[in-house]
Amino acid sequence: MLVSDLRKEFYDVIKGKRILVLVHSDIDGICASKILQSLFRADHILYTVVPVKTRSDLVSAFEQHREQARYFLLLNCGGCLDLVDVLSPPEDVKIFVADNHRPLDVCNIYNGDQVRILSQLGEDEEVPAFEDVFREEESEDEDEDSDEEDGKRRRFDEETLERRRARRQWHQQRHKIIFDYTQFSYYGSSTAMLMFDLAWKLSKDNNELLWWAIVGVTEGQVFERTEQDRCVLATGTLQGHVSRLNHQTQDSQPLDCLRITFEKELKLALYRHWSLVESMRHSLYASTTLKLWTLRGEKRLQELLAEMGLPLVQCRQLYSGMDVNLRQDLRSLLEEKSEKYGLPDLLFPSFSASRGFRIKVGSADYVYSAAALLEPPQKDITPTAAALDVADCLAVGREEVLERGIEGSKQQLSAIYRQVQTFLDMNQVISAGPFLYATVIQGTPDAWFFSAPHCLTLLARFTLRAHVSVSRGRKSGALPLVLTSPDVRAAQPDTCLVCGIPPTSEDSRRNFFGKAFEQAAEKTASRAELEFFDTNIIRLSVDDRSKFFDALISLLS
Structure with a gap:
């Protein structure tokens, strides 16, 4: 109901x-x-x-x-x-x-x-x-029972047959x-x-509850889960609440009070907590647009920074250590040059929180930090403990947990970048006809990161965007991607995670792989666990992977 x-x-x-x-x-x-x-x-x-x-x-x-x-x-x-x-x-x-x-x-x-x-x-x-x-x-079931009992002794009349045909x-x-x-x-x-x-x-x-709502909405924005028009409407509604709850001047509020501001945010991962160069290299949008894993892309990045008047020495140190004037002008400088370098969507409307004299933290920073805490690299942390860490990270005044999550997110994003570079250098993104597929090889040093659903999805999105950006074939943009990785976190051996994402050419966030995986597993009697609430991710026995993929190709052809 x-x-x-x-x-x-x-x-x-x-x-x-x-x-x-x-x-x-x-x-x-x-x-x-x-x-x-x-x-x-x-x-x-x-x-x-x-x-x-x-x-x-x-x-x-x-x-x-x-x-x-x-x-x-x-x-x-x-x-x-x-x-x-x-x-x-x-x-x-x-x-x-x-x-x-x-x-x-x-x-x-x-x-x-x-x-x-x-x-x-x-x-x-x-x-x-x-x-x-x-x-x-x-009533029809009663008719069916009586018919089965008397089936050998009498023939069905036309009314019963018509009723069954209609049913x-x-x-x-x-x-x-x-x-x-x-x-x-x-x-x-x-x-x-x-x-x-x-x-x-x-x-x-109050402001604290509003901030949690903002972080929840920002997750859908940052990880491209929610439709764009829905995000715009939600952001507009939240902006109204921010204006209502933060209308007082700073002088009339306690020094350690949580204050939320609405502003344009750079689509760069953790740039306030990283160097500008590293942030751009590990951000999906900037990295895949400029192709920063190539020598030509690296030169293009240096051209961009030079045109902005930003010395490389400043861009390679932590954001907090940059010259104050450069930090203040960074967004406006990037906005001026974004069109020329093919980055028109580098800025998006978002929110940031500040408390006292502490550094301002964007809602996207909280999302990256919480995502890393949910899937920690440490093997001794249980999923329940990880969820409690995220709850602590979101609490006002628990900056040490937030910082731990940010450091974990840097490791996670670095592992994703290295794996994408490996895929492209080794030509491991292969066309299977109706879709592209790639496999994280067993024994890969970063396999632990990719045996978690969220990080695997991030890797899939980064891989598909990067492949499309360097592919010479026009068809690649219209193909979805299926990515598999060894499930080293699982209790049972010889299993892998399979993740499917839609093609980059589609603006819609709708994903057909959940139903396709279910049908392929049923058709081949594969040992698959459809356990996750995100249905585009399943756990599959490695021995059944080849026949599962054959069935998937047959279904989607």
Whole structure:
């Protein structure tokens, strides 16, 4: 059931009750959970938060805690599953779902009692009509049973045959409607933004909650998960809240107060915490546009810096150590030269936070830091501990955790850059006909980074953009990419992760690989685990990889 009023149909319902919050280990979900925790503490609502990473984690956490609570909230997980079928909840259990994964399961949308969807559907999200996917068939089943019992003693009459023919046609039509609805996976609006909207309506919003909503929205921008028009609308809404909550002058606020500003931000990864040259080299947009892994690209970068009047000595040291005047003029200088060097989208509207005399930190910096903390290079950190680190990183006043995440992100981005350079130098991005594919070789020193879903997706996007930028064939821009990497983090040996991303020529963020992977695995009886909530990533047995790829080529041809 779709909930229209979050305050009346969700928050007022759980007041005075105990609620279990199952949150997906992604940045938007953790930001949403932190906003909710602030509201729950203010209204003395008992709650338990459990991070989950896969579908098995979701089922396990529900089974473990089902006796403790009658109200469950799923953040960025479970919306695309038939929850009543998967979880088998008792009749008195109510499950609230706020999930940015799409498409939502039709059984959850039309469940009128146990499952309640908090997420708002966009105008472009067309849900099949109830009568097209659900049908009362009790009387027909009774006819079928009686017919089976008496099948040898009497012949079917024309009315029964016609009814069965109509039912068969309806089932065929239903299968087509469901397939058309579920064939593409994509992302909806930010869940953190949804929860901040609830806090605003409850008059319990503040700058800290607003910052978490901003970070949640920025994740969709930085990692290109959300449609561009949806990002623009969300940014406009957040800008209004920033103006409302930060209208006081700096003199009238405490020195250590969190202050948020809206400004144009450079599309350069961690440039405030890195040198300008390293930031440009490891940023997907600048690096693939200028082809910075080539000698010609390196010379073009030096030309750009020279035209801006920036000495190489300044650009190769940390941003905080650059001359003050150069730092102040950096954005305007880059904006002036961006068109000439093919970087028209180098600046984008974003937000930054400052507190006291500490360095200003952009919302994109928080996203990169949190993403690195979610998938740490240390082998002894559990997924739950990693999610708690991200929650600490987002808390105001925990700069040491933020800095640790930023250093981890630098390692992550450096590993991605090295691997992309290896792919291109060794011509390892190969056309399979309907798609491109590349494989991270077993034993690669950086394989640990790529055995995590988020980092593997970043590597896939960087690889595809880089390959298209150097490819002479016009067709490469219209081909998607499938990337595999050894899953060295997995408990079971001889498995790999498979990730699929859409082609660069498409502006839409919709991804068809989730359904394609499912069909290829079913067709070949491959040992595949469709465990991740991001369906374009699966875990696959290495022994089944060749036949899985053959089936995938056959399906997409």
